[in-house]
Amino acid sequence: MSYLKKNLTEIVTLMITVSLLVVSFTPTGSGYEFPKTVSIIMVSISVILVLMTMIQKKEVATDNGDPIRWGSIWPTLFVLISLLLVVEWLGFFATCFIAFYLIVMIYSPERLCLRSVVKSGVISVIFIGVLYLIFVSLLNVQIPSGILI
Amino acid sequence: MELLEYLPQVLSGWNLVILIVGTVVGLLLGATPGLSPTMAVALLIPFTFQMEATSGLILLGVLYTSTVAGGAVSAILVNIPGSPANIATMLDGHPMAKNGHASEALHYCFISSGIGGVIGVLVLVFFTPILVGVALRFGPSELFWIAILGITVIGSLGSSSVLKGLLAGAIGVWISLIGFNPIAGTERFVFSEHLQGGVTIIPALIGLFAIPQVFQMVESAKRGLGGEIFGMEHRSILTSLIYNLSKVRALGIGSLIGTVVGIIPGAGGQIAGLIAYDQAKKFNRNPDAFGKGEPEGVIASESANSAMVGASLVPMLSLGIPGSPTAAVLLGGLLIQGLFPGPDLFTQHAPVAWTFMSALLVSQVLMVIFGLYISRFSKYVIRVPKHYMAAAVVILAVLGTYSVQNSISDIIIMMTLGVAMYLATRFGFSPGPVVLGIILGPIAETNFLQGEMIAQAMDGTFQYFFTGNINLLLISICVLSIAYSIFAEFKARARHRRELASFAMEVKL
Numbered sequence: 001m002s003y004l005k006k007n008l009t010e011i012v013t014l015m016i017t018v019s020l021l022v023v024s025f026t027p028t029g030s031g032y033e034f035p036k037t038v039s040i041i042m043v044s045i046s047v048i049l050v051l052m053t054m055i056q057k058k059e060v061a062t063d064n065g066d067p068i069r070w071g072s073i074w075p076t077l078f079v080l081i082s083l084l085l086v087v088e089w090l091g092f093f094a095t096c097f098i099a100f101y102l103i104v105m106i107y108s109p110e111r112l113c114l115r116s117v118v119k120s121g122v123i124s125v126i127f128i129g130v131l132y133l134i135f136v137s138l139l140n141v142q143i144p145s146g147i148l149i
Numbered sequence: 150m151e152l153l154e155y156l157p158q159v160l161s162g163w164n165l166v167i168l169i170v171g172t173v174v175g176l177l178l179g180a181t182p183g184l185s186p187t188m189a190v191a192l193l194i195p196f197t198f199q200m201e202a203t204s205g206l207i208l209l210g211v212l213y214t215s216t217v218a219g220g221a222v223s224a225i226l227v228n229i230p231g232s233p234a235n236i237a238t239m240l241d242g243h244p245m246a247k248n249g250h251a252s253e254a255l256h257y258c259f260i261s262s263g264i265g266g267v268i269g270v271l272v273l274v275f276f277t278p279i280l281v282g283v284a285l286r287f288g289p290s291e292l293f294w295i296a297i298l299g300i301t302v303i304g305s306l307g308s309s310s311v312l313k314g315l316l317a318g319a320i321g322v323w324i325s326l327i328g329f330n331p332i333a334g335t336e337r338f339v340f341s342e343h344l345q346g347g348v349t350i351i352p353a354l355i356g357l358f359a360i361p362q363v364f365q366m367v368e369s370a371k372r373g374l375g376g377e378i379f380g381m382e383h384r385s386i387l388t389s390l391i392y393n394l395s396k397v398r399a400l401g402i403g404s405l406i407g408t409v410v411g412i413i414p415g416a417g418g419q420i421a422g423l424i425a426y427d428q429a430k431k432f433n434r435n436p437d438a439f440g441k442g443e444p445e446g447v448i449a450s451e452s453a454n455s456a457m458v459g460a461s462l463v464p465m466l467s468l469g470i471p472g473s474p475t476a477a478v479l480l481g482g483l484l485i486q487g488l489f490p491g492p493d494l495f496t497q498h499a500p501v502a503w504t505f506m507s508a509l510l511v512s513q514v515l516m517v518i519f520g521l522y523i524s525r526f527s528k529y530v531i532r533v534p535k536h537y538m539a540a541a542v543v544i545l546a547v548l549g550t551y552s553v554q555n556s557i558s559d560i561i562i563m564m565t566l567g568v569a570m571y572l573a574t575r576f577g578f579s580p581g582p583v584v585l586g587i588i589l590g591p592i593a594e595t596n597f598l599q600g601e602m603i604a605q606a607m608d609g610t611f612q613y614f615f616t617g618n619i620n621l622l623l624i625s626i627c628v629l630s631i632a633y634s635i636f637a638e639f640k641a642r643a644r645h646r647r648e649l650a651s652f653a654m655e656v657k658l
Contacts, residue, residue, distance in 0.1 A: 005576075009577065013316065020320075030335065031333040032337065034593075035337065038323050038326070039323060045316045048312060049312055049313070052312075068571075068575055071371075072364075073367060075367075080564050080568075092548075096547065099544065100540045100541070100544050103367070107371060107539065109534075128544070131545075135552060140195065141192070142555050143551070
């Protein structure tokens with residue numbers, strides 16, 4: 001991890017822990033003693049981390065910190081958020097089928113053709129069907145059903 | 150010898166069928182991320198309603214045994230623990246798989262689980278009366294120090310530095326405090342209606358481990374690295390067995406710690422593997438090898454979490470106090486059958502009690518046999534293309550989280566924690582300490598507050614928490630554990646400096 005990235009990480013961490021400290025100390029009622037103690041410990045560790053990074057000399061190293069590849073992960077994020085928004089309206093298994101199918105199609109290395117579309121669809125149906133049999137038919141787990149299953 | 154007297158009953162007819170089916174189903178459910186042993190036992194309790202008391206209890210007992218061991222399969226192959234008990238297994242199991250030793254890791258997992266499990270059941274059979282006395286000496290102060298000891302393990306859990314590990318653990322503890330104060334009952338940090346029930350272990354575990362893994366898989370798939378990243382080597386079971394048995398220290402540490410943690414009511418059996426892993430690392434001549442694919446890491450953690458199974462039933466069967474969350478669910482199964490824990494169980498219902506304990510012993514052997522057999526087919530799991538695996542993990546994570554409490558809020562919490570953890574992993578934090586903090590936070594707080602109340606009625610807080618043989622022993626182990634972590638940190642920094650210096654030299658040349 002480069003010196004700049006490390007410095008920035010420790011400062012952002014300190015800011016997060018300080019905000020948790022403020023949240024812990026703001027309420028006046030009882031029952032907050034333990035969270036207050038924990039938040040003080042968190043801020044203390046963050047301060048030590050910042051000080052250690054500032055004291056350390058600039059390290060000679062390549063930047064080996066793996067960057068966040070937003071371009072790769074945003075479709076999954078979009079699918080996850082959409083799943084949460086429509087799951088109760090559409091039905092649990094129907095939403096899961098769509099989410100599974102979308103992720104498979106988006107990230108498939110194969111070229112988009114009728115064969116790959118059908119193959120992914122069949123695998124998605126089998127996977128969701130097996131889950132339905134295990135969780136609903138066998139284990140009697142209550143699953144929310146919307147306009148579909 | 151009651152155990153031998155009732156053994157033929159276990160190995161005959163319907164009971165044997167239940168044992169075999171229960172072992173296979175338990176291994177498969179355990180290997181499914183999100184289906185913890187507690188949930189598996191709870192989900193299958195309705196199936197025991199129509200059964201005889203003995204058969205019903207055998208089914209629940211064998212499920213408990215095999216789900217704990219089965220959870221290691223996904224931990225080793227996919228880097229997602231099947232249950233909280235398998236977090237420590239993942240730390241060295243997955244690196245072993247990536248280094249081309251997946252079969253070896255799975256062999257050690259099942260063999261060590263079998264050995265630890267048999268020791269745990271033998272402890273249950275022979276030492277129940279003695280150990281109950283020990284367990285009863287653990288009050289709130291001792292349980293508080295057990296939780297603190299668990300937190301000191303954080304230094305070994307794979308963050309880029311001990312301080313970052315401790316910070317992640319503290320954040321985990323803080324997250325676990327969201328919801329209701331366990332003593333005063335007051336609502337805390339409920340910023341949204343979705344947080345009213347607090348952050349429970351299963352959504353946190355699935356989110357923190359599974360979602361970052363999903364993002365990594367889709368990243369790899371996008372970069373065209375969608376194929377298998379490691380193969381399953383061919384390895385003889387006999388070679389693994391001989392090597393496994395030669396690691397007496399790791400097996401001993403795991404089995405002993407698993408047994409001790411298991412018999413302590415309320416200590417949370419899932420930390421047995423983590424404490425055993427930490428101690429195995431500290432007693433090893435080459436602790437730096439841990440986290441990079443050290444077989445002893447797998448052996449210690451798996452023998453510990455399986456030894457915990459039998460031991461956690463000691464206080465449950467004799468006092469009605471479960472030693473682990475799954476034992477608590479099993480207690481429910483016992484009560485449904487009209488059986489009440491305590492000395493009467495071993496006198497008035499002796500056939501049921503002894504057949505159940507004999508079945509637990511047999512289930513350990515079956516778990517090893519079927520576990521080793523099923524591990525041969527694990528190659529098909531790792532051949533699944535990354536985009537299919539990512540989609541499957543997402544759906545299993547959602548379904549597994551939802552089925553715990555039938556709550557959409559749990560899915561939101563799971564996804565939020567998962568996305569935050571994915572970002573945090575890019576800055577040197579790892580999910581292990583956060584999960585440990587979430588597990589130990591409520592145990593530490595509840596026992597601290599209860600201890601404070603007791604202390605006020607006695608000699609004061611200091612006297613209550615800092616005196617007594619067990620307290621002093623636990624405090625000493627905590628101090629030694631922290632001192633070792635600091636020593637290890639300095640040693641790692643010195644090594645890092647040396648590596649940087651040699652890198653700089655190479656660049657100059």
